[in-house]
Amino acid sequence: MRSLLGVAALLIVGLALSLIVSEYTLRLLNLAVVAAVAVVGLNFAFGYAGLISLGHAAFVGLGAYVLAILTTKLGWSPWLAAVPAVIGTGLAAAVLGYPLLRLKGHYLALATLGLNVSFGIVATNWIDLTGGTNGIANIPGLTIAGHELSGERPFLWFGLAVLAALALIAAVIHRSRYGRAMMAVRDDETAAAMTGINVTRMRVAAFTLSALYAAVAGCLFATHIHFISPDDFSYAHSITHLAMLIVGGEATIAGAILGAVLLTFLPEWLRVLGDAYLAFFGLMTLAILIFLPTGIVGLATRWVRRPAPPQADAAIGAEEASRP
Amino acid sequence: MSILRAEGISKRFGGLLALSDIDIRVEEGEFVALIGPNGAGKSTLLNVLTGLTPPTAGHIALDGRDITHASTHARVRAGLGRTFQRGRLFGRLSVIENVMTGVANRPGRSGRELRELARAQLARMGLERFAEHAIGSLSYGNSRMVELTRALACEPRVLLLDEPAAGLNSGEVEDLMTRLRAISTERRLAIVLIEHNMGMVMRLAQRIVVLNFGSRIAEGTPAAVQADPAVLAAYLGEGFSHAGL
Structure with missing residues (x-):
């Protein structure tokens, strides 16, 4: 129920904004929505299963490149190309996940960082396929019933619908036995195994889910900008994704979306700072890690539910009814 | 045997x-x-x-x-079931959700059934009133009992x-x-x-x-x-x- 309300709020705010803001702000909102899709995905791996991934942008890139290559070289419709782009990226994550996810903590962070750097090297040097540093241009946009989603506003509406649907799916998974198993694995791997949870499989599942969302974000990005190059998916973007999730509030879907929007707009709002922005951003992230370890969403829930008495059973019954 | x-x-x-x-x-x-x-x-x-x-x-x-x-x-x-020397509950899940991870071992149970079975397990151990509590709010003795309930929920x-x-x-x-x-x-x-x-x-x-x-x-x-x-x-x-x- 709460997630339905959250998604309704997201759609209403997004729709209202789309009617009043400038074309330039619309473009930023679109980038924020694309980032939000990726970060809601990263939340499966990092927020729920506790896997520190610094290679999320590589999966965004893989989805974007598959779509770009199929549409520009083979003339596929972007709708059709999105299917192998998303499924292929998910498969790649599952195959890479089995050896990679034997690593933990810092080692996993380094390995995924290496993965992201490797992706960049391949995308830069496999010139026949990827166009190298020149990238791939003229990627066709999406069309719905003959209407091309050419303007920023229609694309934003579409992007919001995709984000809303994916956020709802994420909420359902979060509350399911699989969501609980992922969080159990993060909290205590040994105890999770001792409750019959297949730890490796849950890790790979979380990693694969996060890559599927990343690939959708990549497809949105490619069809929105119509041009991609290796720089769009460098490891710096992976770090930004992680920062978005931590600033917004890890392990919450609302936090993932809020963080993505905030960190997309912050550089614009703070343009007056010039190069000092990075210093400000670093200090802000540090302050959030120290004073708000549960992110902006954590702060909000602390304000809303300050005196929380033990809930009556009526509320629990209502919540149960909405369970899958 | x-x-x-x-x-x-x-x-x-x-x-x-x-x-x-x-x-x-x-x-x-x-x-x-x-x-x-x-x-x-x-x-x-x-x-x-x-x-x-x-x-x-x-x-x-x-x-x-x-x-x-x-x-x-x-x-x-x-x-095979087990509890640990130092309590090892899942801190980000509620008491009933901890037990539900154990109940979920048997296939073919719906989400609602998992919750009902977990609640029944807690009731049998006299812990039903803690079902929706956070793990961090439990006394040491109760957290040990919840861990035992979780192990029993796997039907060992x-x-x-x-x-x-x-x-x-x-x-x-x-x-x-x-x-x-x-x-x-x-x-x-x-x-x-x-x-x-x-x-x-x-x-x-x-x-x-x-x-x-x-x-x-x-x-x-x-x-x-x-x-x-x-x-x-x-x-x-x-x-x-x-x-x-």
């Missing part, structure tokens, strides 16, 4: 022989205590039985099926308990003993108990296995073990006598 049988279990950590050629068998519904001084290898034996530590040598069979090389989660699904046939009474007050220990005895008879559940509380061991166990320096030095009924000179020398101390017997 024994529900759990381990034969010739040895475990070597570098130069240290933590377990040396241990045989242990547990019958269906039987209450076995594993005692011995600290460092005797009791927890290591539990880790080997549950697949957290691979043995250097030996075989383990659960209900006649060889599980020596099975993964931990597969052993749990085959009927053999339950391994690593010092379940450590840190509990005497009232809580009595409560724990009453529940363990009831569960064991009710479900024909075999229980292997590691415990330093000799009062509890002597009153609950049908059979006691004594380990010292990784070797089994005695095995038998509480009365026989208490009278064994080797056990008195290694662990219980000269002149040990338990009033409850």
Whole structure:
């Protein structure tokens, strides 16, 4: 129920904004929505299963490149190309996940960082396929019933619908036995195994889910900008994704979306700072890690539910009814 | 046929022989205590039985099926349960969600059924009112009981308990003993108990296995073990006598 309300709020705010803001702000909102899709995905791996991934942008890139290559070289419709782009990226994550996810903590962070750097090297040097540093241009946009989603506003509406649907799916998974198993694995791997949870499989599942969302974000990005190059998916973007999730509030879907929007707009709002922005951003992230370890969403829930008495059973019954 | 049988279990950590050629068998519904001084290898034996530590040598069979090389989660699904010496609950899940992770082991249960079954398990342990509580808000005694409930929710046939009474007050220990005895008879559940509380061991166990320096030095009924000179020398101390017997 709460997630339905959250998604309704997201759609209403997004729709209202789309009617009043400038074309330039619309473009930023679109980038924020694309980032939000990726970060809601990263939340499966990092927020729920506790896997520190610094290679999320590589999966965004893989989805974007598959779509770009199929549409520009083979003339596929972007709708059709999105299917192998998303499924292929998910498969790649599952195959890479089995050896990679034997690593933990810092080692996993380094390995995924290496993965992201490797992706960049391949995308830069496999010139026949990827166009190298020149990238791939003229990627066709999406069309719905003959209407091309050419303007920023229609694309934003579409992007919001995709984000809303994916956020709802994420909420359902979060509350399911699989969501609980992922969080159990993060909290205590040994105890999770001792409750019959297949730890490796849950890790790979979380990693694969996060890559599927990343690939959708990549497809949105490619069809929105119509041009991609290796720089769009460098490891710096992976770090930004992680920062978005931590600033917004890890392990919450609302936090993932809020963080993505905030960190997309912050550089614009703070343009007056010039190069000092990075210093400000670093200090802000540090302050959030120290004073708000549960992110902006954590702060909000602390304000809303300050005196929380033990809930009556009526509320629990209502919540149960909405369970899958 | 024994529900759990381990034969010739040895475990070597570098130069240290933590377990040396241990045989242990547990019958269906039987209450076995594993005692011995600290460092005797009791927890290591539990880790080997549950697949957290691979043995250097030996075989383990659960209900006649060889599980020596099975993964931990597969052993749990085959009927092996365990609680840990230091409570290990999932801190980001509520009490009932912790229990639901155990209930979810049996396939084909809907989300609603999982919640109802978990609630029933909590009710049976007298913990229903804590169902929606956060783990961090539980008292130490209650968190140990929730961990036991979670292990029982996996519907084990053999339950391994690593010092379940450590840190509990005497009232809580009595409560724990009453529940363990009831569960064991009710479900024909075999229980292997590691415990330093000799009062509890002597009153609950049908059979006691004594380990010292990784070797089994005695095995038998509480009365026989208490009278064994080797056990008195290694662990219980000269002149040990338990009033409850």
